[in-house]
Amino acid sequence: MRKISVVLLLLVSVLMLVSCKKKDGSDGTGVKLKLVLWDINQATYVPVLLEEYKKLRPDVEIEIINIPASDYIEKVNVMLSGGDDSDIITVKDIPEYASMVTKKQLDSLDGYIKKDKYDLSAYSGVPDELRVDNVLFALPFRSDFWILYYNKEAFDKAGVDYPSNDMTWSEYEAIARKVTSGAGADKVYGSHHHTWRSTVQLGTFQDGKNTAISKDYSFMAPVYNMVTGMQKDGIIMDYASLKAGNIHYSGLFYNKQIAMLPMGTWFIGTLMSKVKEGVTDVKWGIARFPHPDGVKAGTTAGTLASLAINAKSKNKKEAWEFIKFFCGPDGAKVLAGAGSLPAIRNEDVINVLSSRDGFPKECAGALETSTVRLELPMHPKVSQIEQILNEEHELIMTDSVTVDKGLSSMTKRVNEVLSK
Amino acid sequence: MMKMLNLNDIKNYRISSSWKNVFKKTLIYAVLSAGSLIMILPFLWMLSASFKLEKDVFRYPFTWIPETFQWINYMKIWKKIPFLLFSFNTIKLSVIITFLQLLTSSFAAYAFAKLKFRGRNFLFLCYIGTIAIPWQVYMVPQYIMMRHLGLNDTHLSLILLQAFTPFGVFLMRQFYLSIPNELLDAARIDGLNEYQIYFKIMLPLSKPALASLTIFTFVFVWNDFMGPLIYFTSDKVKTIQLGLRMFIQQYSADYSLIMAASLVSLIPVLILFLALQRFFIEGIATTGVKG
């Protein structure tokens, strides 16, 4: 016992000493900006952009605060509640944005935009959707939208034409049934709906008549019936197994177990690099997202990643300068070069992306969009409603309730929240 | 005479119950090994997954033995994240917190169990009461306080937070209660003061409780995720559990690496367990005191 205590004491004191090493302070000149973001290892464009910015503004030092993606929102919330003074906050999704705006944690960008006469038209209307009471609090740098990936070999084998850029949801269902083949370990599923709520619900928003916040969700029934029907017939994999197994769509696509995959454009960059690394030799193509009858082809839904200025920042002007660069045309090219879709999507940028090695050139048309709707609209109660939608979605997809019952419970619960 | 009787007893016992004994032993072994298999199975799954390509981890049908062994996964975890630094941070935090926890809570527990003072019951109720409150509820007020003290993003914040948990006091108090008062009274008559009693009598007697508190605290700090998530922002202070989360990205996750890193991070705790095992199992048998 005594020996152990002595060893322990020694260990503790050594560790204490080691930990008391002095922190290196800044040299006093120049500004230090703190940028909060997630997945720094994954976003290859960030280091490139920081390097470029350093050339532009050698007096500004950027400190990265890297947070795991799965816990990003919790961590940022606690930080901001505690009065953290990080300068630039990356906004991950609309519920988070809405909450930060209502909590007055972000600074309006309108003043800077007016002063610099910064041109917002390049963003094709996206900033307008981010306005709250006509005030803009964040500028998008990355804007992903939903497309349809497919495995060419599966289609060749089944003798079915590749999905086209103008395809309705019922056409999509029909070819999904056609390309399904095999059984057991060799089974190739016609398509794949990942466990996210959006893989089903997006199809119900495309016509623009409804959004995720509604007083009556019965409009979702047709798409839910289609997807649950496909699930019952084994055209797509069972939701419950995917969810419980944490099964990721990428592995299934690399292993050629699925013929089609409705998914966001974020997967393009990953797919290209995995093919290059030799992880998979899947021959892939992309097409525009399927759409409901009577809706223009190229209508899809999207998500944004934006930068915003923390209301508690002490270097707001410098922060704005950085945001202007990161979200602007120069930043956009770097993003596209890394295989990601920037918020500014002019021809230049698309060319940079589609001319990258490994991009299926004949499919560049799939990246042309006519309307991109936000997955979730701005609303002060959007996160609470999203929670309800997710819960009921889970119940419908696991076959715990019927489609109609699930949707009516969704309606009832959302109305309760809205009326409060 | 006594000796003879004993010998006879043993002989009789052997003859009459050797078959019964064999049967009993076999049964125990059967139950224990079936149980062990259930205990171990998930770890075998982890082991197998840690040697696979990411895309094959969840492939159906599942193969227990990967086609090709991706030893490189065990190299990758050191390169993709600063695993060595994270391990060092985790060890540092676990050791310091465990040490402080042992020291202060056994100290306080002695007062709660063996000394009389005004407000003892109320104070103890406060301790127990806070055990009952989930940390998620007060983590924001706590964080705000730490920020005002300028301690966020330092190891000190987590040390201060976790070194004085009421659980340790409770565990030690329950153990001390079972040490007979007569022992202490005798020592007092012999002229020992309370500090001497604590160091000379209580501490040596409480090895098993201290050992199990060590394990509990160490494992808690080692596997804690929310605490480090909330308090640590820069890479140089982060822990293994935060590192594991870095393998889960927004649109993808490297589960083979998560499994590899989890298995590696298991090793130090297991060593600790094996080293301490004899304390909480054999230490008390000689004293006749139990916890």
Add this chain to the structure above:
Amino acid sequence: MNKKGNTSLLYNKRLVAYSFLLPNFIGFAVFTLIPVVFALALSLMNWDGANEITFAGLKNFRELISDETFRISLLNTFYYSAGTVPLTIICSLGLALLLNQPIKGRNAIRAVYFFPYVASLVAVAVVWNMILNPTMGPVNEILQKVFHIAKPPRWSASVDWAMPTVIIVSIWKNMGYYMIIYLAGLQGIPRELYEAAKVDGAGNLQCFFRITLPMLTPSTFFVSIMLTISCFKIFDLIFVMTGGGPGRATNVLVVHAYNVAFKNFNFGYSSAISLVLFIIVLCITIIQFRMEKKWVSYF
């Protein structure tokens, strides 16, 4: 003189007691007690985590009554605790009894049973969900092929089975730790007691009920209190395994409080939920302490 001596002695005694308490108490009061009191006081306030705190009176508690999710999560919490506490006690006690036998490789086997307690939760949740996967998991494969059960449970993906699944994993994970506490307790039972009983002609079963079980009551008392408290505040395991789903099937109080605080930014309401939890746990604990004298014997 005498009287004065007595009071100063008493005073001294108290000082000694406080000096034992102080190192822990300062840390505990500053870093735990104050934030806890603050958090509980929030139950009477409105706070979104950023803007000003305003007084809300009993509004948050009135809201609890009509909150369906709160009712569901309260019931789920009781369900989880009622399943986990007794089963964990039985399993860990049984294990301790088995591993107390003089058998070969005892230390190694003990380590094996302790393994799960040490493992990181993220990995554990993934692995168990895979092993119990409704269509691809080995468990259901065995149930179908060996036991010919046509429709095996869908485990964490079904409303009815999600909670039992979480309970099973929780027992698997924590059993080893409580086994250790019981093992320590078993070592403390003087052997003479058994020898005396054997001489009196008592059988194994009688020994167990007359000696082992009563002598273990202090351990059982401690285990049951710790288990009850930790079951009522269960969060991590459920959060990583099911996220409270499917639907709200495994939504427990702390998960609900967490969602209310970090998704809806209603810290006041979240505190009200926790206060209810706190009161329930406190009542149970006080009852346990009251009953301590009736069944726990400190020899």
